[in-house]
Amino acid sequence: MSAIAEFIDAEVKGTDVVLFMKGTPSFPQCGFSGQVVQILDYLGVPFKGINVLESADLRQGIKDYANWPTIPQLYVKGEFVGGCDIVREMFQAGELQTLLSENGIPVENAA
Template sequence: MSDIQAAIDAEVKSNDVLLFMKGTPKMPQCGFSGQCVQILNHLGVPFKGVNILESDELRQGVKDYSNWPTFPQLYVKGEFIGGADITREMFQAGELQALLKDKGLVAA
């Protein structure tokens, strides 16, 4: 495992909810990242946002880590959930809320 892969793996495993995104939670730099931030904030779940625009190595490393080509990428308790479309669809169907509740991350 390369250094960048090890660093990404450590981030994924040490944060209950992690969003690899363009920009930061306070200043998203693309609409899709902004949507995911809005959903997580609406649900009141604490999360860490990692700005993949800060490093080409990080951006490529996250793509390789997840085998997913686009951003944002949402992880919950170390499990890759998906990008903005999947996150939004799960939220609208109530599945994201159920997952977060099952993992003990949000109240009922």
């Protein structure tokens, strides 16, 4: 396993909720990343944002790690949840709130 894959694996498995995104949670650099940040913020979910724009190796590495071609990518308790469209659809259906709660992640606006 490469150093970048080891870094990604450690972050995914060592952080309850991690979002690989373009930009940072306080300053997203793309609309899709911004939408996922808004959803997580609305739910009051503590999460770690990792800026893939800081490294070409990281940007490609996360795509290879999940075998998923786009960014952002959301992980909960070590499991890949999806990208922006999936996260948004799960949120609108209440499935994201359920997934988070079932994994012991506190959710403020679960209704």
